Amino acid sequence: MMLKPIATVLLAFSFMTATLPTPTLAGTVHPTTAITKDLETAVNTQIRHELEAAYFYLALANVYEQQALFGFAHWFTVQFFEETTHARLMMKFLTDKGNDVRLETLQPTSVKKELTAMDGATLGLQAEEAQTGRIHTLYELARSAKAYDLENVMAFFVKEQVQEESSFTDLQQKLKIIGTSPEGLLALDRDLLARPMPVVQPLPVIGP
């Protein structure tokens, strides 16, 4: 291949540079930037709520362990892991964006030793409903701030909350059917042992 004389290349280059439009602010693609401090604080607070939910489910697991309802204890321990995964996903988002993760102080949790299986299902559903409200608020904040990346992350959690609430309403329904039957309760307790326990839970990929 024959090389072009340098003068021709330089001329072509100067022509190109002369004709390239000057970038304007309106036409440029913005580089990845951290989310605003207000949004960062809101995400950090939600991380605390996720970890408090984890803490709460761990307390329930301990109550059922003491009552020898090992299936319920197992099921709530898996739920504990789920909530820690939610918190880790939000932390990963913040660090990916160059934002700061601040682990806030967790509120203490206490549950009565005498809780019935139905109490756990009802308290869990109430906790998930409250969490759904917070997730929706955060989604709305991201959307109104045009923080599309955070909006996308929160859209994942909006969907996740449907599944979270549904797992507790299913549990409530089964307990309603069982009523006061000890055999029914023990059968459900055995069934709950089948919920897979994560060994090392990889973070799921958040997609649209």
Ligand SMILES: [Fe+2]
């Ligand atoms: Fe959660």
Ligand SMILES: [Fe+2]
């Ligand atoms: Fe949850």
